[in-house]
Amino acid sequence: MFDTRANILLCGCGAVGTMAAVALERSGCAAVTAVLRSNFSVVEQKGFTIDSVDHGRLTGWHPSYIARSVENAMKHGPFQFIVIALKALPDIYSIPELIAPAVTPFESTIVLIQNGIGIEQPFINAFPRSTILSGVSMIGAHQLSSGVIRHDRSDILHLGPIYNASISREKEDELAALFSSLYTSGGASCLLTENITWMRWKKLVWNASFNSVCAMTGLDSGAIIDAGGVETIIRPVMDKINSIAKASGHTLPDGIQQLMIDSMPREMHFRPSMLVDVERGNPMEIEVIVGNPLRIAQELGCETPILRMIYEHLKLVQWRIRRAKTGSRLQK
Amino acid sequence: MFDTRANILLCGCGAVGTMAAVALERSGCAAVTAVLRSNFSVVEQKGFTIDSVDHGRLTGWHPSYIARSVENAMKHGPFQFIVIALKALPDIYSIPELIAPAVTPFESTIVLIQNGIGIEQPFINAFPRSTILSGVSMIGAHQLSSGVIRHDRSDILHLGPIYNASISREKEDELAALFSSLYTSGGASCLLTENITWMRWKKLVWNASFNSVCAMTGLDSGAIIDAGGVETIIRPVMDKINSIAKASGHTLPDGIQQLMIDSMPREMHFRPSMLVDVERGNPMEIEVIVGNPLRIAQELGCETPILRMIYEHLKLVQWRIRRAKTGSRLQK
Structure with a gap:
């Protein structure tokens, strides 16, 4: 072979x-x-x-x-x-x-x-x-x-x-x-x-929450923990991703939220991709990390006000990044 | 006299x-x-x-x-x-x-x-x-x-x-x-x-929405309009402030949202105080512009998931600003 x-x-x-x-x-x-x-x-x-x-x-x-x-x-x-x-x-x-x-x-x-x-x-x-x-x-x-x-x-x-x-x-x-x-x-x-889609949902529990919130706030994952963001934003977003996954037929392990939080200890001060992107002025993967779960939720009739608001903010940031890129390209 | x-x-x-x-x-x-x-x-x-x-x-x-x-x-x-x-x-x-x-x-x-x-x-x-x-x-x-x-x-x-x-x-x-x-x-x-409190609510319709969203996204008020943020975020936040005001006994004029949107034409590209603050690394007035309306809503039993999420994000940004200030003070 x-x-x-x-x-x-x-x-x-x-x-x-x-x-x-x-x-x-x-x-x-x-x-x-x-x-x-x-x-x-x-x-x-x-x-x-x-x-x-x-x-x-x-x-x-x-x-x-x-x-x-x-x-x-x-x-x-x-x-x-x-x-x-x-x-x-x-x-x-x-x-x-x-x-x-x-x-x-x-x-x-x-x-x-x-x-x-x-x-x-x-x-x-x-x-x-x-x-x-x-x-x-x-x-x-x-x-x-x-x-x-x-x-x-x-x-x-x-x-x-x-x-x-x-x-x-x-x-x-x-x-x-x-x-x-x-x-x-x-x-x-x-x-x-x-079932690779199950695996994607599992990884998304971390990505849709930490990756988005780090990008919006300019904080790394450890700083989000230090600043108290886990209970106020991260966990509610993880809960929602977990429930959209379930509604779409992908039941994640019990306690997936805590497993994901623990998977990245605060000492690591991990800088997820969207944070790195926004700081470098590069476009972020917001559509596949936040937009698609939102659209899936909508098809399934799940209410997602918080995730939608994060998405709409990220889209405005993406707009700013794209405008800056276009501007700098025009100047060349 | x-x-x-x-x-x-x-x-x-x-x-x-x-x-x-x-x-x-x-x-x-x-x-x-x-x-x-x-x-x-x-x-x-x-x-x-x-x-x-x-x-x-x-x-x-x-x-x-x-x-x-x-x-x-x-x-x-x-x-x-x-x-x-x-x-x-x-x-x-x-x-x-x-x-x-x-x-x-x-x-x-x-x-x-x-x-x-x-x-x-x-x-x-x-x-x-x-x-x-x-x-x-x-x-x-x-x-x-x-x-x-x-x-x-x-x-x-x-x-x-x-x-x-x-x-x-x-x-x-x-x-x-x-x-x-x-x-x-x-x-x-x-x-x-x-009734100065009525006047405060009226001004807050603009401030809680545009001021917050400009600070979170790095866009001025005109860019928010250009990027389509009025319908996706600004108006829902204005609606909520209007309804909290009403619940607290302050009925604002009909169509206050559009009046406020029109009060700052996109050509002005206004940079509200919280955007200026975040860019200069200064603390923002998030407690009196977003935190207090949230607390008033909570006392009155109004649900405010979107406004709360904006507030929690702004608090993380405020934490970052304060940490940077403390750090630079320690270095002196």
């Missing part, structure tokens, strides 16, 4: 995407063509510099091929797997449009390694004949500067198919097993699950 | 306080002792530099006396009126404690020129034998730098007594009339009202 290398396109070569590329390449059974944007020139000249808890220190590392765009990557296709490790920003850009030229119907499997809930639907709509594998990453990794990555918490990727009636379930499970096997034999860990 | 000058202590000599001092002094019937903090040295050396829509250009202007503290001001007492134009920050400092040494029971009238609702109660509690006059200022004035003031919208002060059963209503009305007469004869405008 592994006699020929699996041909893989990777879109999004930040910290998470790059560590996925490392694992896949190190399996010896995959050739990765990575599409890079802001760090293309640095990586073309010097490769990645990686300090990894799983793989040790790598200097001058690069995947089989790098490209500046999906179009430029096409010459290395066709691709069996198309791995998406871009930020999920449906209010800013359409990833299905971006990857469309590289998707071969029935042949290309799309692997999503992204935050949030409900992220798969645009891909199902755009590529009804492709298997969609959905992944929730538990990695701790950051790009310190362009092409320089610190990977300090082991790469554990939870993965499962989003089953699609037009494709045989057996084939979907096989593709998930193949991808998982590549990933894991490369020195990271890819755990198969039959 | 105006044969001898009224002796007035003024606490808080920012833009609003200074313009009050100008009006009172220019009446020729009042001697103002102003307590200055950050701008004391500049004003002691060069006086105020004022560009005023009501009073023209004043250079080297100062009130009768200036002092660094209430204690230092005492030698110019006793004071018939004690005018408070400090920011209302009950979570940071107690103004009743600050002015206590200067308050002569039955003799000193306290005049509050401050934002928010429910601000009078701490003064009623601390000084049950003093007349309390409560003022809502409609001035447009800013301190551009220490001691330099631009006053660009006429000074209209709405004023009325907070009637107190232990003092004769006649005396309270007389004192209000006297203060109003001093203020108005000095070239500004002080309009007497029997």
Whole structure:
């Protein structure tokens, strides 16, 4: 089965995407063509510099091929797997449009390694004949500067198919097993699950609460705890996410709220992605972390005044970030 | 009645306080002792530099006396009126404690020129034998730098007594009339009202909504309109303030929400006080603008999930501001 290398396109070569590329390449059974944007020139000249808890220190590392765009990557296709490790920003850009030229119907499997809930639907709509594998990453990794990555918490990727009636379930499970096997034999860990959406809801309990409130207040997770925000905001939001999950058929463990609060001790002073984004003036993943759970709640008839208010505030902040970006682009 | 000058202590000599001092002094019937903090040295050396829509250009202007503290001001007492134009920050400092040494029971009238609702109660509690006059200022004035003031919208002060059963209503009305007469004869405008609390609720419709949301999102009032925030957040918050006001016995005009939205056209791009505060790292008046209406709602049994969530977020931001202030003070 592994006699020929699996041909893989990777879109999004930040910290998470790059560590996925490392694992896949190190399996010896995959050739990765990575599409890079802001760090293309640095990586073309010097490769990645990686300090990894799983793989040790790598200097001058690069995947089989790098490209500046999906179009430029096409010459290395066709691709069996198309791995998406871009930020999920449906209010800013359409990833299905971006990857469309590289998707071969029935042949290309799309692997999503992204935050949030409900992220798969645009891909199902755009590529009804492709298997969609959905992944929730538990990695701790950051790009310190362009092409320089610190990977300090082991790469554990939870993965499962989003089953699609037009494709045989057996084939979907096989593709998930193949991808998982590549990933894991490369020195990271890819755990198969039959209910990846459950896993997404579980992770969302932390993300929709702490990530949002940190972004709105400029505080890290430990400061939110110190300032008394857990009881006043975090727990009510967690309760609501828990109840939306349940209403949508995903019953989370009893006491999930406290488990999630305890999962990130205050001493860690964790700075979640949306806080980092707002401070750097980058768009935040508000639609997949807050907007989609809200829309799901609405379809299910759940009242969500608090979550909606947080969402509407975040949308105004996003508007400010986008306006500043547009302004600075116009000035160039 | 105006044969001898009224002796007035003024606490808080920012833009609003200074313009009050100008009006009172220019009446020729009042001697103002102003307590200055950050701008004391500049004003002691060069006086105020004022560009005023009501009073023209004043250079080297100062009130009768200036002092660094209430204690230092005492030698110019006793004071018939004690005018408070400090920011209302009950979570940071107690103004009743600050002015206590200067308050002569039955003799000193306290005049509050401050934002928010429910601000009078701490003064009623601390000084049950003093007349309390409560003022809502409609001035447009800013301190551009220490001691330099631009006053660009006429000074209209709405004023009325907070009637107190232990003092004769006649005396309270007389004192209000006297203060109003001093203020108005000095070239500004002080309009007497029997229901100053109604006026406070009216102003709060704008303040609790726009001021809060601007502070949380970093947008000015015009940008909130451009970004679509009026329908998603501003109007629901205005509706709630309107209904709390009504529940507390203060029926505001029909359509007050739209009147308030229209009162500040988007072209003005107004930057309300809490936005200016958060950007400068100064504490915001969240307790009197959001906290007090919430507490009043709670006493009246009104549900306020949205307003509460805004309040809890603002409290976390306030915590961050205070922590930064403490940190920078410790570093000195």
